[in-house]
Amino acid sequence: MDKPKLATCSLAGCFGCHMSILDIDERILDLVDLVDFDKSPINDKKAFTDRCLVGLLEGGCSTEENVHVLESFRNSCDILISVGACAITGGIPAMRNNIPLTECLSEAYLDGPTVYNPGRVLPSDPEIPLCLNNVYPCHEVVKIDYFLPGCPPSADTIWEGLVALLSGKPLDLPYQLVKYD
């Protein structure tokens, strides 16, 4: 029988959660026995080729591209797990949410103390995804099935979560593995 497929993505995150996935150390060999990786930065596969059982989401939605990727994960995966503070709360990127976007852009590109931008141009290349008004947690954009908090969640948290899911057991993490930082 084919192994179930796992996909992962980093939206508005720092890749720390992906580092934590790799931090399962030699258990990655067990993981390879349990699942095949589909679209993921871990194997650098850019597009879905198969329907996936599980999608792991790092980061919230800060740009329109984040939303498109998140929607493609919802359409291609049976189960979506928000992994980490940014996917669950918006996290550090969401600290821009109480400052209007125009103010954020002018601080970054026009008026910040280290900015050199004599033409006073704001980035507008069609290749660059447009910023959303706010950074949104994933569950405010699509339905999310499970949450693994942490910044990042520890390798043990991710491992326990995945193994419970893949072996059909209830996800019941011990107290020490559920942390918001």
Place this chain on the structure above:
Amino acid sequence: MSKDKITFTIDGCEVTAQPGQTVMQAADAANIRIPQLCYLEGLTPHGSCRVCIVKANGRLDTSCTLPAVEGMVVENNTEEINEYRRDLVDMLFVEGNHICPSCEKSGDCELQGVAYELGITAPKYPYQFPRRETDASHPDIFLDLNRCILCARCVQTSRDLDGKTVFEFVGRGPDKKLAIRPGARLADTELDITDQVVGSCPVGTILKKRVGFAVPVGERTYDKEPHPEQPVSE
């Protein structure tokens, strides 16, 4: 008729209270855990966070303000009540800006502690992302209102224990907020680093400068077990 003790039950266990004790005080004395957040021993119970709600004779009430009464039947650790508590704590998170990874209080924060205890992994309500003020003018103390849960501990501690009235609430309903003297910055108030108010805040709003992140992750108050401040025999 005055009795010298009151007997009632919490989740079927018989509990004895002294006359004048609240349900929470009697539970604490009997080592029965009632999740709590705004309550601080030595202050007048404020009942603002509502995390300590119980059902007493079928009616929901905050156990920190509810006097123990003879024969009362209290429900505490039930799925129904814990779900209400999760809703209440969820609301405290989404009403403010709680970016725990960037907060010096993280690991020692009582709001986090009670959320961990209740098993919250993500809030069910939409984040409000309000715009709130910060004040770093004081040489020894930060004030970051992004994290204030309006528990009133600082208002009471400053007024009743320090005799200073540095903090007050202004506004009503969703506009209610913690304030200092109009037009003043924290540095302009009588607030001093030795005041008891500095240690009264359950969250990361009133913070001592230059002491953050001293305790490593894994060793902080809420890293290993729920409510270590109130060990409970099961």
